[in-house]
Every structure is written in C-alpha cells, then in structure tokens.
Amino acid sequence: MRMPVFDLHCDTAMELYADGNKANKSHLRKNSGHIDLERAGKLGGYAQCFAMFTTPSFTEIYNRPVELVYEQALGNFLQELEANKDLILPAGSSSEIRANAQQGKMSAILTIEGPAGIGFDPERLEALYRQGFRISTLGWNEQNVLAGSHKTGGGLTDLGKTYVRECQRLGILVDVSHISDEGFWDIMDITQAPVIASHSNSRSVCNISRNLTDDMYMEICRTGGTAGINLYAEFLKEDDADLDCVCDHVFHFLELDPSGEHLSLGGDLDGCDKLPAGFAGVDSYNMLADRLLERGLDEKTLHDLYWNNAMGVMDRAVRINQK
Numbered sequence: 001m002r003m004p005v006f007d008l009h010c011d012t013a014m015e016l017y018a019d020g021n022k023a024n025k026s027h028l029r030k031n032s033g034h035i036d037l038e039r040a041g042k043l044g045g046y047a048q049c050f051a052m053f054t055t056p057s058f059t060e061i062y063n064r065p066v067e068l069v070y071e072q073a074l075g076n077f078l079q080e081l082e083a084n085k086d087l088i089l090p091a092g093s094s095s096e097i098r099a100n101a102q103q104g105k106m107s108a109i110l111t112i113e114g115p116a117g118i119g120f121d122p123e124r125l126e127a128l129y130r131q132g133f134r135i136s137t138l139g140w141n142e143q144n145v146l147a148g149s150h151k152t153g154g155g156l157t158d159l160g161k162t163y164v165r166e167c168q169r170l171g172i173l174v175d176v177s178h179i180s181d182e183g184f185w186d187i188m189d190i191t192q193a194p195v196i197a198s199h200s201n202s203r204s205v206c207n208i209s210r211n212l213t214d215d216m217y218m219e220i221c222r223t224g225g226t227a228g229i230n231l232y233a234e235f236l237k238e239d240d241a242d243l244d245c246v247c248d249h250v251f252h253f254l255e256l257d258p259s260g261e262h263l264s265l266g267g268d269l270d271g272c273d274k275l276p277a278g279f280a281g282v283d284s285y286n287m288l289a290d291r292l293l294e295r296g297l298d299e300k301t302l303h304d305l306y307w308n309n310a311m312g313v314m315d316r317a318v319r320i321n322q323k
C-alpha cells in the first residue's frame with residue numbers, strides 16, 4: 001500500500017559525505033544506499049529527518065577535526081538539497097511539510113545525532129534552530145560531557161541539563177536514542193516538552209541496551225513524545241529478522257499504549273548494515289504497510305504510525321518555543 005512516510009532518523013547525509021571522499025561520489029537523487037529520492041518517490045508522500053551524525057572519533061577516522069567534518073558534511077548535504085529542489089525542500093514545521101506536500105514535494109528536516117560536531121555546546125543551538133535543526137540527541141555510543149551512552153552508562157551532567165533546557169526553550173526536540181538508562185530518567189526529571197526516541201525499538205521484544213524498556217516507552221508517551229521504529233536487523237531480533245519482527249515491535253508498543261498516538265518510524269536507514277528480510281530500501285515502507293495490515297493493524301493507526309504522530313510531535317515542540 002502506498003502510504004505517506006515520515007521517518008524520524010536516517011544517516012543518509014553522512015553516507016553521502018563519506019562517499020564524497022571516494023572516487024565515485026553518490027548523490028541524494030539516486031544511489032545504491034538505502035535512501036534516494038527516486039525510490040522515495042514511490043511512496044505516497046515523504047518527510048525525512050536527515051541526521052548530521054558526529055562522534056569524537058571522527059577526528060581520527062576522517063583525519064580532521066570533528067567540527068570540520070560536521071561543517072563539510074552539512075555543506076555537502078545542503079548542496080544535495082539545492083540540486084534536488086524540484087523533488088525535495090527543507091522544512092522546519094508540520095505546516096511547511098504540508099505546504100511542500102501540496103506542491104508534490106518531499107520534505108527534509110535537519111537533525112543532530114551526537115553533538116560532537118558542534119562541540120557539545122548548548123550556546124550553538126539557537127543558530128542551529130535558525131538553520132532548521134529540529135531534533136537533537138545528547139550523544140552517540142560514547143560517554144561525553146553531556147551524558148553517558150547506552151554502552152557506557154552514566155547520567156546527565158550539569159551541561160547536559162543546560163543542553164536539554166536550551167533545546168526545549170528553542171523548540172528542538174530532545175531525542176533519547178543512544179543515551180544511557182540513567183540519562184534517560186535524568187531527562188525525564190527535568191523535561192518541559194515532549195521527548196522522542198527517534199530510532200529505538202522495544203527491549204521486551206529484543207533485549208538490547210539500544211532499545212526502550214516498557215517503562216521508558218510509557219514515560220515518552222506521558223511527555224507527548226514518540227518512538228520511531230528502527231529497522232536495523234540487530235535491534236529487531238537476535239538473528240533472522242524479517243518484516244514480521246518489525247510488526248512485533250509495533251504491536252508490543254501498541255499493547256502498552258493502545259491510543260497508537262506515540263509511535264512513528266525511525267528506520268536508521270543508511271546507518272545500519274543489515275535490514276530485515278523483505279526490506280531493501282526506503283520504498284519497502286510500502287511492503288511493511290501491507291504486512292502490518294495483514295497482521296491486523298487498522299488503517300487509521302497505520303496512518304498515525306507512518307505520518308500523523310511525527311507531524312503532531314513537531315507541532316507540540318513548536319508550542320513550547322512560543323510560550
């Protein structure tokens with residue numbers, strides 16, 4: 001079934017940048033990764049959060065300061081958007097996404113995964129907001145000056161608290177994907193706005209630290225936030241993940257919160273090396289929709305999962321900004 005898709009997380013921007021260091025640079029319009037605009041055009045509408053992903057080790061990996069990696073990758077991605085403005089336009093709100101869709105265009109929303117590229121500096125967030133950034137994690141898999149990760153443990157630091165407050169003052173959604181359990185609950189102690197997990201599954205269904213416990217998911221719902229279903233095979237099932245495993249995570253979350261208003265997509269496409277059997281790239285969201293319907297999901301909840309809930313959480317973040 002052709003559905004409009006709003007996906008809260010992908011690593012395509014960094015994939016295009018990494019590729020740019022090779023002889024055959026690939027482009028957003030058509031490439032051999034998970035996401036390109038030609039395949040996204042087969043969906044019934046498309047809004048994609050594109051993460052500028054950085055971690056401190058990029059300084060060694062790319063042999064240049066991580067801040068420079070961030071600047072170059074962002075510059076490269078903005079050029080890609082400009083080159084494809086006949087198909088996709090930047091968006092910073094649900095009304096801009098709607099306006100783009102009315103022109104038959106897809107939408108690109110900028111997000112931060114791991115603020116290493118901005119020096120973990122809350123004072124830079126206001127400029128980022130003005131550039132169109134609307135979501136930020138507090139880190140990736142490392143311990144940093146803001147918080148510990150799901151791999152290291154360790155809660156939110158004082159600077160981390162400042163980072164959360166500044167995001168929420170501006171209307172940037174705080175994203176708990178990758179954070180430690182302690183850091184998650186520290187954020188919940190101080191949050192004034194919806195909190196999202198842009199690309200995290202259920203730990204009850206697949207027991208790994210990157211996934212959310214039932215209590216965590218319910219707390220995200222309580223804030224008015226959302227969790228994005230991640231398609232990385234290892235986060236779905238220990239081995240042999242297929243489309244049914246994706247459905248299992250969806251249905252578990254729906255058991256916890258039958259409203260279905262706090263669940264979205266966050267595929268982690270181009271950020272993971274293995275997808276579930278039956279999912280080849282962004283256009284496979286159509287096949288996943290079919291499987292969810294076959295498994296008994298009603299069309300309204302499917303539409304909420306694929307589109308409405310992510311649009312709604314963007315609206316609720318903006319309201320905080322205007323308080």
Ligand SMILES: [Zn+2]
Binds near residue numbers: 268
């Ligand atoms: Zn990630």
